[in-house]
Amino acid sequence: MKNQRLPSDKEEDYEASQMASCCWWRSAAKFEECAKLKWEVPPDLSKVTPRLKVLREMERLALVSLEGLDDLRHKLFSYRCGDFWVPTGGFKKEEMDIPPVNTILLVGFHNAGKSSLVNLMYSVLGRSGLVPFAKTTSGLGPTTMSMEEHNVLRSMRSGFCVYDTMGFDYDRVDECVEELMEWVSDGVHHKQVCLSQGNSELRKEELGVPSFRSSSKFAKRKVNCVMVVVNISEIWKALKASDKNPLEDIKALFRSPALRHCNENPILILTHGDKLSTEDRIESRLRICEHLGISEATGVYDIVCLTEYGFLADESDPVTAYALTESVYRALLISDRNHLPKKNFQDWALLVLSWLMCLIGAFFALLASFFSKLGRKHIRTL
Numbered sequence: 325m326k327n328q329r330l331p332s333d334k335e336e337d338y339e340a341s342q343m344a345s346c347c348w349w350r351s352a353a354k355f356e357e358c359a360k361l362k363w364e365v366p367p368d369l370s371k372v373t374p375r376l377k378v379l380r381e382m383e384r385l386a387l388v389s390l391e392g393l394d395d396l397r398h399k400l401f402s403y404r405c406g407d408f409w410v411p412t413g414g415f416k417k418e419e420m421d422i423p424p425v426n427t428i429l430l431v432g433f434h435n436a437g438k439s440s441l442v443n444l445m446y447s448v449l450g451r452s453g454l455v456p457f458a459k460t461t462s463g464l465g466p467t468t469m470s471m472e473e474h475n476v477l478r479s480m481r482s483g484f485c486v487y488d489t490m491g492f493d494y495d496r497v498d499e500c501v502e503e504l505m506e507w508v509s510d511g512v513h514h515k516q517v518c519l520s521q522g523n524s525e526l527r528k529e530e531l532g533v534p535s536f537r538s539s540s541k542f543a544k545r546k547v548n549c550v551m552v553v554v555n556i557s558e559i560w561k562a563l564k565a566s567d568k569n570p571l572e573d574i575k576a577l578f579r580s581p582a583l584r585h586c587n588e589n590p591i592l593i594l595t596h597g598d599k600l601s602t603e604d605r606i607e608s609r610l611r612i613c614e615h616l617g618i619s620e621a622t623g624v625y626d627i628v629c630l631t632e633y634g635f636l637a638d639e640s641d642p643v644t645a646y647a648l649t650e651s652v653y654r655a656l657l658i659s660d661r662n663h664l665p666k667k668n669f670q671d672w673a674l675l676v677l678s679w680l681m682c683l684i685g686a687f688f689a690l691l692a693s694f695f696s697k698l699g700r701k702h703i704r705t706l
């Protein structure tokens with residue numbers, strides 16, 4: 325659709341009708357108020373309720389999407405890891421420990437839409453058309469069985485990669501959070517099996533033993549930023565049935581100490597919004613953000629991965645395409661802000677010294693236990 329040539333006035337009409345169909349929030353109650361507030365000088369900030377903030381944020385995305393998408397996409401294309409780093413703490417860039425690529429980890433519960441989000445990234449950022457790269461689920465079982473590294477720009481010079489992970493289980497949140505801690509503290513690699521999730525032996529078989537063995541050859545990546553993907557329609561349905569458990573589980577995941585390692589707050593991606601009415605879609609976003617204790621308008625993106633017709637939203641929906649691109653851009657800003665200085669000689673010396681102290685401590689503990697046993701034996705023989 326984007327490649328069709330139309331006379332300029334028809335092109336404008338087409339763009340206007342296309343925008344109208346993408347701007348689902350404009351039919352919301354209070355939208356008029358949002359528009360009125362825009363023209364108020366100075367704006368009365370006491371009138372800006374959380375609902376109006378969401379509407380304003382959606383309007384912002386719509387406003388910049390047509391002009392800004394190509395610009396932002398170009399920034400991602402030419403991006404090299406560390407480009408968004410800003411000098412802090414008196415260090416030079418070459419003194420910082422900047423990896424070859426930044427790693428964005430997608431996490432969420434089963435069926436949230438993580439793999440669909442990856443496919444949408446390929447489509448919007450990698451201009452791959454509608455070729456699905458990540459396998460999505462249609463049945464009951466989890467589809468993504470191991471970590472999958474994706475270079476969504478499909479470029480050899482890409483400065484970031486995206487990791488699709490296996491969906492978590494609502495019944496086993498504690499285990500999931502523990503495993504997430506391991507991913508964040510130890511790093512992740514392509515084809516890494518998610519062991520705490522269900523039957524790991526079965527999973528190894530499904531992955532194929534040779535590929536499982538060779539998986540250790542894939543580069544280990546430090547997680548630089550996390551995106552939590554949430555099926556907003558699932559949460560809303562549970563809330564309507566007075567079941568707060570899924571919302572609590574999302575909170576346990578979102579606020580887990582593991583995610584505090586990388587950045588202040590993970591980025592929140594809300595999917596499946598197309599399954600809700602406009603009012604429910606806004607209301608559920610407000611409820612989720614309030615429960616998580618985060619702003620409803622910053623660092624949160626409502627991204628429909630699949631339209632009601634089963635197609636990827638891609639560029640035919642400029643607002644979705646822009647929101648997706650901005651979420652990746654934000655993830656890279658966060659990643660580059662959190663690089664640490666390289667270890668210097670003093671750090672290495674301290675590390676070696678601490679290991680040495682541990683060894684000496686263990687040696688003396690061993691000696692103590694040996695001699696105490698010897699002493700007891702000696703007393704018994706007397």
Ligand SMILES: Nc1nc2c(ncn2[C@@H]2O[C@H](COP(=O)(O)OP(=O)(O)OP(=O)(O)O)[C@@H](O)[C@H]2O)c(=O)[nH]1
Nearest residue numbers: 435436437438439440460461466467468491596629
């Ligand atoms: N209507 C609608 N369907 C979606 C959306 N996102 C994903 N889906 C569908 O939801 C189902 C689950 O999507 P996946 O992308 O496989 O979810 P996942 O999080 O990768 O699931 P696991 O790999 O099992 O953890 C698929 O049938 C998708 O087509 C969305 O925004 N709207």
Ligand SMILES: [Mg+2]
Nearest residue numbers: 438439467468
């Ligand atoms: Mg998946």
